Amino acid sequence: MSTVFDELESNVRTYCRKFPAVFVRARGHTLWDRDGRSYIDFLSGAGALNYGHNHPAMKAALIDYLTADGPVHALDLHTEAKAKFLDRLDRIVLRPRGLAYRVQFTGPTGANAVEAALKVARRATGRTNVIAFTNGFHGLSLGALAVSGNLARRSASGVTLGDVTRVPYDGYLGQGVDTLDYLERLLDDAGSGVDAPAAIILETVQGEGGLAAAGPAWLRRLESAARRRGIVLIVDDIQAGCGRTGSFFSFEEAGLTPDIVCLAKSISGFGLPMALTLIRPELDVLRPGEHAGTFRGHNLAFVTAAVALDLWSSPQFTADLGKKCLLLDERVRSLTAAGATERGRGMLRGLFFSEPSVAARISRAAFEKGLLLETSSATGQVLKIMPPLTIEDSVLHDGMDILADTIQEVIHEKSG
Numbered sequence: 001m002s003t004v005f006d007e008l009e010s011n012v013r014t015y016c017r018k019f020p021a022v023f024v025r026a027r028g029h030t031l032w033d034r035d036g037r038s039y040i041d042f043l044s045g046a047g048a049l050n051y052g053h054n055h056p057a058m059k060a061a062l063i064d065y066l067t068a069d070g071p072v073h074a075l076d077l078h079t080e081a082k083a084k085f086l087d088r089l090d091r092i093v094l095r096p097r098g099l100a101y102r103v104q105f106t107g108p109t110g111a112n113a114v115e116a117a118l119k120v121a122r123r124a125t126g127r128t129n130v131i132a133f134t135n136g137f138h139g140l141s142l143g144a145l146a147v148s149g150n151l152a153r154r155s156a157s158g159v160t161l162g163d164v165t166r167v168p169y170d171g172y173l174g175q176g177v178d179t180l181d182y183l184e185r186l187l188d189d190a191g192s193g194v195d196a197p198a199a200i201i202l203e204t205v206q207g208e209g210g211l212a213a214a215g216p217a218w219l220r221r222l223e224s225a226a227r228r229r230g231i232v233l234i235v236d237d238i239q240a241g242c243g244r245t246g247s248f249f250s251f252e253e254a255g256l257t258p259d260i261v262c263l264a265k266s267i268s269g270f271g272l273p274m275a276l277t278l279i280r281p282e283l284d285v286l287r288p289g290e291h292a293g294t295f296r297g298h299n300l301a302f303v304t305a306a307v308a309l310d311l312w313s314s315p316q317f318t319a320d321l322g323k324k325c326l327l328l329d330e331r332v333r334s335l336t337a338a339g340a341t342e343r344g345r346g347m348l349r350g351l352f353f354s355e356p357s358v359a360a361r362i363s364r365a366a367f368e369k370g371l372l373l374e375t376s377s378a379t380g381q382v383l384k385i386m387p388p389l390t391i392e393d394s395v396l397h398d399g400m401d402i403l404a405d406t407i408q409e410v411i412h413e414k415s416g
């Protein structure tokens with residue numbers, strides 16, 4: 001049966017092919033389709049729905065704002081909603097962590113925040129080259145794509161993607177190798193062929209590239225290597241940030257202070273499009289209008305984002321999140337008995353299957369049983385487990401039970 005989606009929507013659509021339901025309602029960790037079936041959401045909008053769907057406090061604030069005719073679109077004019085968001089960001093997130101950043105509102109997608117970060121770093125240093133890592137993902141606009149690894153996505157661009165030197169991420173060459181030995185040698189050797197870089201850009205957990213997580217010691221060494229050489233350190237925290245790894249920023253565990261941080265996906269808290277780049281004040285070098293855009297800081301997103309940040313001032317919220325990370329860790333580790341290797345950190349986890357099609361088959365079979373979860377990495381061999389941070393323990397168990405059963409079934413079907 002052909003649908004309006006098949007007839008009209010571009011061939012480039014993806015998620016809907018894997019999960020071909022028509023969704024009509026969403027609340028917390030649950031999605032409902034138009035046939036009345038419910039699904040536990042371990043997809044979480046690829047990280048845009050850390051607080052689940054239609055969080056009641058955010059929804060109420062949004063309705064109040066609309067009822068009062070608060071300005072929805074305002075270019076980058078001052079609004080009360082923006083002031084409130086900036087105040088919360090500073091008071092709840094930045095100051096308690098000793099971070100002093102300027103906030104650059106970019107266009108509303110993660111790729112926009114990455115483009116801004118790269119532009120700022122290149123302008124501030126006067127250099128063009130950027131160091132990026134194997135299996136990194138930073139978005140699909142050309143600058144962001146140039147620092148991304150995935151072959152299929154890169155080759156679809158149709159242009160040369162340059163000014164980037166790719167180096168191995170932590171663990172890329174196996175556990176015995178510290179890949180920073182190679183990077184530091186490249187940076188210090190006039191014969192390496194690598195131009196002095198403006199920036200090093202990385203994710204602390206590679207959300208799209210297979211859920212590898214960099215170790216804290218490796219991250220600290222990377223930071224000091226960058227600092228010693230005047231290289232701008234950019235952490236792309238678009239997917240791993242906003243609480244995903246258990247702390248607000250993913251680099252807190254390692255104790256980093258990046259020069260630039262990119263945030264998008266869950267910064268609005270509600271799934272509304274919004275992105276920003278946090279910049280060390282000395283690097284805030286762009287002149288007014290040099291990185292303009294029509295949708296820079298959306299007021300509806302400011303309203304829900306302020307409510308989301310308020311959650312972080314509750315010790316109960318952070319304590320609950322810590323417990324949920326431990327619970328998920330336990331459940332994920334128990335699944336490695338089935339021959340998978342666990343990856344990731346906090347509430348951003350993965351299971352690597354050496355058999356190429358297994359992860360995709362598990363994802364498909366789980367969908368049939370009412371559990372949404374996707375695959376990650378260039379080969380799709382990693383099952384990505386990403387429940388909302390606010391999921392109730394009992395539902396987290398239900399979802400993991402479905403997953404455990406599905407893995408057994410798929411593995412048996414293969415051998416049987």
Ligand SMILES: *Cc1c(COP(=O)(O)O)cnc(C)c1O
Pocket residue numbers: 046047108109110111112114137138139140203207208236237238239240264265
């Ligand atoms: C999703 C993502 C991006 C790109 O964000 P878009 O909103 O899709 O442009 C960039 N970096 C990381 C780490 C991401 O996960």
